[in-house]
Amino acid sequence: MDFSLNEEQVLLRDSAREFLGEEWPSAELRRMLDGADGATAAQSLWSKMSDLGWPSLLVSEDYDGLGLGMFDLAVLMEETGAALIPATLHASGLLAVSALEALADEDSCQKYLPDIAEGKLKATVGIYEPGSGWTPMMLAPETGEAVTKRYVPDAASADLILFVNRTGGNGAQIAIAHEAQVEDTYSMDVTRSLSQVTCPAGQLEVLGKGTIADVQAVIDRATIGLSAELIGGSARVLDMTVEYVKSRKQFGRAVGTFQAVQHKAADMLIGIEKGRTGVYYAAAVADERPDDLARAASVAKATANQTAVSVGELGIQLHGGLGFTWEQDLHLYLKRAKAAEFTYGDTKWHLDRIAHGLGLS
Amino acid sequence: MTRLQDTPAEAAFRERLRTWLEANTPSIGKHDVDALKAWQRTLHEAGWLGLAWPAEYGGRGLGFREQAIFNEEAARARIPPSINNIGLMIAGPALIAVGSEKHKKRYLPKILSAEEIWCQGFSEPNAGSDLAALQTRAVDDGDDYVITGQKIWTSNSLIADYIWLLVRTDPDAPRHKGITALVVDMKSPGVTVKPLRQITGEAEFGEVFFDEVRVPKANRVGAENDGWIIGMKTFTRERANISVALSVRLQQQFDRLLDTVRNRDVPLDPQQARDVAQAYVDSQCLTLTCERMADRLFGFESSVVKVAWAEMNQRLQRIGLDTLGPDAPLLSAGGFDQVDDTTATFGTEALADDDESYAKSWQFGYLRARANSIEGGTSEILRSVIAERVLGLPRK
Numbered sequence: 001m002d003f004s005l006n007e008e009q010v011l012l013r014d015s016a017r018e019f020l021g022e023e024w025p026s027a028e029l030r031r032m033l034d035g036a037d038g039a040t041a042a043q044s045l046w047s048k049m050s051d052l053g054w055p056s057l058l059v060s061e062d063y064d065g066l067g068l069g070m071f072d073l074a075v076l077m078e079e080t081g082a083a084l085i086p087a088t089l090h091a092s093g094l095l096a097v098s099a100l101e102a103l104a105d106e107d108s109c110q111k112y113l114p115d116i117a118e119g120k121l122k123a124t125v126g127i128y129e130p131g132s133g134w135t136p137m138m139l140a141p142e143t144g145e146a147v148t149k150r151y152v153p154d155a156a157s158a159d160l161i162l163f164v165n166r167t168g169g170n171g172a173q174i175a176i177a178h179e180a181q182v183e184d185t186y187s188m189d190v191t192r193s194l195s196q197v198t199c200p201a202g203q204l205e206v207l208g209k210g211t212i213a214d215v216q217a218v219i220d221r222a223t224i225g226l227s228a229e230l231i232g233g234s235a236r237v238l239d240m241t242v243e244y245v246k247s248r249k250q251f252g253r254a255v256g257t258f259q260a261v262q263h264k265a266a267d268m269l270i271g272i273e274k275g276r277t278g279v280y281y282a283a284a285v286a287d288e289r290p291d292d293l294a295r296a297a298s299v300a301k302a303t304a305n306q307t308a309v310s311v312g313e314l315g316i317q318l319h320g321g322l323g324f325t326w327e328q329d330l331h332l333y334l335k336r337a338k339a340a341e342f343t344y345g346d347t348k349w350h351l352d353r354i355a356h357g358l359g360l361s
Numbered sequence: 362m363t364r365l366q367d368t369p370a371e372a373a374f375r376e377r378l379r380t381w382l383e384a385n386t387p388s389i390g391k392h393d394v395d396a397l398k399a400w401q402r403t404l405h406e407a408g409w410l411g412l413a414w415p416a417e418y419g420g421r422g423l424g425f426r427e428q429a430i431f432n433e434e435a436a437r438a439r440i441p442p443s444i445n446n447i448g449l450m451i452a453g454p455a456l457i458a459v460g461s462e463k464h465k466k467r468y469l470p471k472i473l474s475a476e477e478i479w480c481q482g483f484s485e486p487n488a489g490s491d492l493a494a495l496q497t498r499a500v501d502d503g504d505d506y507v508i509t510g511q512k513i514w515t516s517n518s519l520i521a522d523y524i525w526l527l528v529r530t531d532p533d534a535p536r537h538k539g540i541t542a543l544v545v546d547m548k549s550p551g552v553t554v555k556p557l558r559q560i561t562g563e564a565e566f567g568e569v570f571f572d573e574v575r576v577p578k579a580n581r582v583g584a585e586n587d588g589w590i591i592g593m594k595t596f597t598r599e600r601a602n603i604s605v606a607l608s609v610r611l612q613q614q615f616d617r618l619l620d621t622v623r624n625r626d627v628p629l630d631p632q633q634a635r636d637v638a639q640a641y642v643d644s645q646c647l648t649l650t651c652e653r654m655a656d657r658l659f660g661f662e663s664s665v666v667k668v669a670w671a672e673m674n675q676r677l678q679r680i681g682l683d684t685l686g687p688d689a690p691l692l693s694a695g696g697f698d699q700v701d702d703t704t705a706t707f708g709t710e711a712l713a714d715d716d717e718s719y720a721k722s723w724q725f726g727y728l729r730a731r732a733n734s735i736e737g738g739t740s741e742i743l744r745s746v747i748a749e750r751v752l753g754l755p756r757k
Binding site for chain 1: 637665669
């Protein structure tokens with residue numbers, strides 16, 4: 001096993017951290033959340049990320065992408081998670097790219113992927129439906145009637161809304177949802193919207209077919225990316241917390257000298273190291289051993305869920321009253337963690353899938 | 362680059378090792394000292410020990426990676442435990458780091474061959490977590506030190522030939538500055554060892570008493586009163602090596618857990634199945650974390666892995682015992698003398714898979730695991746180490 005970052009990955013990580021520090025500081029994030037020009041802030045960030053080639057990272061070279069792997073993307077997404085960027089990169093550069101490459105036919109890939117890679121086209125994918133839970137086999141077979149998808153990331157600003165449907169049995173399809181009606185269902189994670197999207201009867205344009213297993217593999221890749229974002233966010237929360245408890249004084253000394261505080265900070269690091277291992281392992285499996293993807297993605301997500309929520313809670317606790325204020329960014333990380341915990345399967349769902357794979361249920 | 366696969370050289374190393382282990386791994390009871398020594402000698406002569414030790418002292422001069430492959434294959438082949446684990450994992454690496462050339466040439470080859478078994482004398486009745494409070498005295502007397510005092514929690518002390526010892530040479534100096542490291546022959550007049558029975562019923566540790574024991578100054582490691590730093594270096598090596606070895610042990614325990622639940626007549630309820638899945642996640646993540654952090658484990662970050670391992674193993678052992686249901690508390694006739702680590706069956710001999718063996722092994726495992734968060738640094742002390750030394754929080 002080798003989980004060390006190569007030279008290009010170190011460069012990617014460092015340049016991403018520097019770029020986001022300049023382009024997406026807390027003030028800019030707050031402008032998106034609070035200001036009337038929120039969409040402008042998000043679009044401006046997207047343009048600059050596109051110039052850096054981030055949306056093209058996973059796209060194969062056949063479609064004008066960089067053709068890199070999940071490990072590379074995970075390294076980048078730790079940084080984007082630390083900066084709490086909007087969902088566009090996740091939705092377009094990971095979810096939509098993976099779904100098109102897995103399910104769409106050659107012509108459709110040629111038609112859409114180069115524009116997605118360039119950032120000209122912002123795509124997203126609706127998969128889950130009311131009643132499907134997180135299990136694609138529970139999707140209702142597509143019949144030509146209107147279809148409603150839930151928890152669609154970043155749908156309001158997407159240029160291309162794709163639906164992944166079950167077609168009956170183990171069959172699946174990917175289709176453009178024309179005339180899609182986007183209802184903004186807001187998320188606890190105020191930095192990312194999760195929309196309900198309805199495609200009227202007869203408005204699906206099918207781009208290709210596959211199996212439910214292909215759909216699950218697409219979700220598993222997105223799961224690994226989301227886990228990387230969660231671990232990156234957790235690492236940032238720990239950094240903020242360490243800085244704070246070093247400088248905050250009570251009883252005439254820095255609160256970071258108190259064991260009760262120190263031990264919670266240590267637990268945050270222990271969780272982050274475990275979680276980062278899960279992410280890197282699953283990303284390497286996605287790149288090199290896709291047959292084991294399901295279990296590895298579940299290891300990553302179960303661990304990332306546990307780490308991110310716990311670190312988010314501890315970060316607030318160790319900041320004391322300040323951590324409970326709207327002004328401080330900590331709540332944004334906890335809300336991201338809590339919302340993400342219920343995206344692509346909660347901890348129970350992933351542990352159940354591992355148990356099932358081990359023959360225990 | 363591939364991340365999950367061995368390089369061609371690693372794959373060849375693994376293949377040779379696996380073939381050798383399949384042909385040579387014996388079945389030995391865990392208390393058969395002579396057979397365990399002979400097994401270690403066999404391993405050494407075949408070139409599988411001291412993989413990362415320098416060649417001039419009997420090692421192979423390879424890297425952490427080969428050692429990790431050895432650990433994986435050893436677990437897979439269920440090789441008998443290392444009788445000289447303290448020498449191999451603690452005293453030997455510490456000597457390599459801080460010992461004189463003479464000491465290295467004298468002691469290291471015989472640690473590898475198991476001709477000389479080592480133990481470690483650090484903890485004392487009044488110096489546990491607060492190691493710098495140690496009181497065992499070494500009085501300067503010409504060419505010798507004369508040692509009087511007591512050590513406790515000394516693994517392998519009942520069979521050891523040498524002890525890696527910390528003593529106080531200067532009682533007037535600030536407490537961290539009056540400590541010296543020595544190598545002491547356990548057969549020296551005045552050394553007495555008593556077994557220390559623990560909550561599992563067995564006596565894995567001992568108490569070592571020193572009554573005016575004469576030790577030549579030539580046995581000192583490093584300079585006089587330099588022992589604290591040497592002790593700290595020993596600790597980081599201990600935690601790194603033990604973490605890696607124990608991640609392998611955690612994998613084996615997980616396999617045993619799977620065997621136990623598959624042997625049940627009643628299926629697991631959903632929460633129990635989730636608990637087992639969580640144990641899978643833990644054992645996977647720990648092993649992989651050791652690999653990912655390999656180059657950092659010789660520093661303070663080894664504490665991250667040690668604390669995580671202790672809690673994961675405690676959780677796993679609790680799950681194992683809990684899966685036995687109403688039979689979990691039932692002891693065999695003979696009481697705690699019979700509670701045993703039945704997973705300590707080695708080589709080609711099949712693990713016992715009857716209900717009584719499962720009960721014995723999970724009772725043992727659950728109780729033994731209580732020490733995981735105490736031995737080698739309590740989890741409380743290690744969390745402070747993580748906070749202050751890794752995260753850089755201020756000290757009081």
